Amino acid sequence: MDKERIVFNLTLKAESEIAVSPIDSELPGDESSKNGKNPPRRLPRIRPTLNAMAYLPSSTLRHMIRKNAFLSLVDLGITLPSKSVLVLAKGYVSQEISEAAAKKKEKNRASTKAEWLAEMEIRKANPFIDLFGYGLGFPGTLSVGHAFPVVENEKYESVIGLYNRGVRMPLTDEEIMGISESDQETYFRILELLGGAAEEKKAEKKKSRQAKQRQESIEAGRVNPEVVNNLPEEEEKEKKKETQLQNPYPPYEAFNPGVQFDWRIEIRRASKEKVGFVLAALERISADPVVGAHAANGAGRISITGDIYRMSPGEKIIEGKISLGDGFFDVSGNYAGILSEWREIILSRDFSKIA
Structure with a gap:
């Protein structure tokens, strides 16, 4: 052989x-x-x-x-x-x-x-x-x-074909409570970095786009302007935070x-x-x-x-x-x-x- x-x-x-x-x-x-x-x-x-x-x-x-x-x-x-x-x-x-x-x-x-x-x-x-x-x-x-x-x-x-790996999601409250205090500090420092200038810019663009869509809806008579213009401030902040932390991977x-x-x-x-x-x-x-x-x-x-x-x-x-x-x-x-x-x-x- x-x-x-x-x-x-x-x-x-x-x-x-x-x-x-x-x-x-x-x-x-x-x-x-x-x-x-x-x-x-x-x-x-x-x-x-x-x-x-x-x-x-x-x-x-x-x-x-x-x-x-x-x-x-x-x-x-x-x-x-x-x-x-x-x-x-x-x-x-x-x-x-x-x-x-x-x-x-x-x-x-x-x-x-x-x-x-x-x-x-x-x-x-x-x-x-x-x-x-x-x-x-x-x-x-x-x-x-x-x-x-x-x-x-x-x-x-x-x-x-093209395939998407999804997004990197932030930890839930239960997951945060499951790690040590020092690791919690490290984790929140990472979140601060993720919420840097680039992410702020993305959030601002999204906010501007949403404002435009709301205005178009108001003008078209599809929604009540009082409801649209009085969304709770905390809800807006939470949406912005979520946008910053959900980092999509490239396909x-x-x-x-x-x-x-x-x-x-x-x-x-x-x-x-x-x-x-x-x-x-x-x-x-x-x-x-x-x-x-x-x-x-x-x-x-x-x-x-x-x-x-x-x-x-x-x-x-x-x-x-x-x-x-x-x-x-x-x-x-x-x-x-x-x-x-x-x-x-x-x-x-x-x-x-x-x-």
Whole structure:
């Protein structure tokens, strides 16, 4: 198996909306926002236009696989060296790059036979690092592709919608009484900040708009001017306070529920350990199949179905089928019992060191 490739040809289905809009991805002046204010966040796109090809990025999907593969080891009581876990963490990578720059000499790959043999020993000793890699100079053997939505006539806008996360509400009296006095002081200082100049301006605009609407109603004879002009002052203050504290989140762009995606995972120089890592990750994902942002609002729920192929020169042989969703996981064919075998192999290994 070590000279073969194992390919997962998968269909990923959105069971709820899927949002993967990155930071600083706003669409200024979008039609759905008011005068370009509070614009929605945009999905990753191949080209920087509204109707361009949209997709679920491989980085998000690879992280999902890698995290759950690692946690599958944790579930078995196995620990890994810190570097093999932290190598993809942003802060750790930044530090590594800084240190490499300070040394003024950084090798991307093994440049001598001795270094190459050392790398091969590491790969043999630690299939997790062999699969997922170890930084720029130690690439993994796992390839996780983008997931592209299945659309007709390249009309990507048909699979995308705008979703609102709602508003950030102030605490109720009961909730305030449930926190410590020091936290109450902190909370009310925050409220003072929220009621700053920008919010005051919004409230004044709303008040002016309401006054205009009242005047139009009076002139049209729809309401009694004495009732309109004598609203209790405290009620007005309370409305203004509520307006200040209900801070709306910007909307976000997401793939609509029901959208299906073509997704491919490939393992080069495949082994039972490496195939087992991917299957163990997918099995673990089935316990909570969520990808992307806004999971607290029910977004990101997925299901996956597909075929597993063994690829060798001139051959493409189906090895089995896989399906997973919320609380179910099934692998059929030649890999039906591989996870039990994988656990036995993994438990016999020593992951206490990289080499």
